[in-house]
Amino acid sequence: MNMLTDAAVEEALDASQKPRPLKMRGENVRVFYGEKQALFDVNLDVLENQVTALIGPSGCGKSTFLRCLNRMNDTIDICRIEGRITLDEQDIYDPRIDVVELRARVGMVFQKPNPFPKSIYENIAYGPRIHGLASKKAEFDEIVESSLQKAGLFNEVKDRLHEPGTGLSGGQQQRLCIARAIAVSPEVILMDEPCSALDPIATAKVEELIDELRENYTIVIVTHSMQQAARVSQRTAMFHLGNLVEEGPTDKMFTNPDDKRTQDYITGRFG
């Protein structure tokens, strides 16, 4: 914690005091898997250039909510969504919105590292290629390098860019997946328990990375680790049984929560 410089302290104060511009907002979001309702009237704001952590016991709906934010739930046949979710004040479930464009703006990193069975280079170049963000090889080289730089992976893999991405360690694979998401220059990055398959050292690296990425991106992260939520996020939302129990600035949530359930969960009395 002694890493906190004055500037960082100021920034943290800033974050908790000055209201940031709104990036995404969920209004009365209800999700059904077939007959079963998984989310009940969730209202949650995601602020720009902040890390919002979604916490709660297993099966509480936090991943479901995250997957609504870039319409990944569309791929599940029996899933039905009601309510309104906006990105920059535009409803993302509006028929005029193209889901492909949406996902290019709202990227996603998954629980288990899932690099494609291609080379490291091709893993990163994949997104830009399908979106036509570059055409010449030099441009691709540039995107690959800068994405890997931003994900803090470049120095580790620069000599083996053309080897398979599946050959990297688990932590490196996850940072490769983050670099892959960054490569299409999204505005929001969704992370679904990105560290649950990683060891503590790799986890620390990814957390450090998340903290750096906040400068340029808005991040929503689902996590099971209270410490992780406390370390990386500025705002926290607590889910329980499909309801949003409480949300607010992270330091307040972890020191003085309004709801007893939050208090119990954070202190480990259930979960």
Added chain:
Amino acid sequence: MAWGLLLTIIVFIGVVGYVLGSARAKKQSASVAEKPHSRAHYHGWWVFLLAVLPTLLFMAAWSAGSYAYVDRAISERMPEQTADSAIASRSLALGMVRNLATGLRRIEGDPAFAEVPKSFEALRPVLAERGVALASDTQDYMIPIALDLNAMQDNAALIGTVIAILLSLGGAFLGLRSVRPRGRARNNVERIITWGLLAASTIAILTTVGIVFSMLFETIHFFRSVSLSNFFFGTVWDPRFAAAGAEAQEGQFGLIPLLAGTVYIAFVAMLFAVPVGLMAAIYMAEYASKRVRSVVKPLLEVLAGIPTIVYGFFALVTVGPFLRDMSAAIAGGPGFIQAQSVLTAGLVMGIMLIPFVSSLSDDIITAVPRAMRDGSLGLGATRSETIKRVILPAALPGIVGALLLTASRAIGETMIVVLAAGVAANLTLNPFEAMTTITVKIVNQLTGDLEFTSPQTLVAFALGMTLFVLTLGMNVFALYIVRKYREQYE
């Protein structure tokens, strides 16, 4: 005594052994403080197995041994056959005696025939009345031999039965004696089960080995009369049919036209089946809703259940004439596509192969982890981009393996080509003409009125061996590729 009754008795001894053995084990475990090693029913099973298994083995050995023994004894009593005798060979005579013996069994114990007729002429109508037809060459001297044969068989069966029952009782007794609290009956029983399972799996392997050897010997036989280069490098197939007994004529047994036809037809079939099957698989794995999939997939797999001879009809009656008439209409004269052609056979075989390609590829595509799809979709890729750039490359080795398996089926396919490809061993590149395949020629060579030892017949085995090696090689290669692919995700 009949084998069925004996078997019942032995199983009965075994069951009694089971009951006694498990009862004994239960009693012991109740009276002894020690914890028993095996549960009571394992002891029971062990007694059962000891009573039944060795006895069954003995019975098998005894019946084989006694048959051979009786055969030899009879054979010694038969007079030497002279060259001009009406009976061609000794084994034929032995067969007659056995047939006679079977017939005599029918009148055994019949008071009207306490005295068995001495002459064949008298015996024949009597046996015919009872449903046993005797060969007209049967001689009078065979009747006493047949009677002796029956007596000997009776003796052997009686001795065998007594030994079998004693053996069974001994086994059960030994098993019951061995019931002890710390006795390892469970391990014994499980070892026997393991042996049983091993035996079951060995049967398939041994059968394969047997098939290979039966073909191998005939193949070697064939290459004694026809040179290797004539067979493997000859470009003319003209085996010159030689009827049985006729002067053997040297034919030409060139494999090349047949191999070319086989590969060409399989190629046309794959050309048709691979794109259609693969696209069907992609649709079913990636696009179809659950409801559509649950209807379409079984329907497509019904195609795989149609006997290939039915496809043959379809080719012969429908596709072939249709293609011929169509080409005639296009050319405005005689058609350039023959009714029996590479195209017809390949097309119909391709239809047959669609379900193989689609079903195997579907399984492989579905096996690509969901995380790959999510990763790609999460980056804003469309479904088709995801399929083209992520799923198919990931599934490619598996698909190649599946295609090789399909190709080896295409090469071994028989009935469709017999009906649709024709029998002319042409060497051509024109798909509208008839060509023939290895399998068609095997059918041809084996179904004629030919002497079995002539090269004209034996060539079928050489062809079969070639085909076997070809498809085996492809299967091994396919399995190797599929296995290598499997390791990627683990």
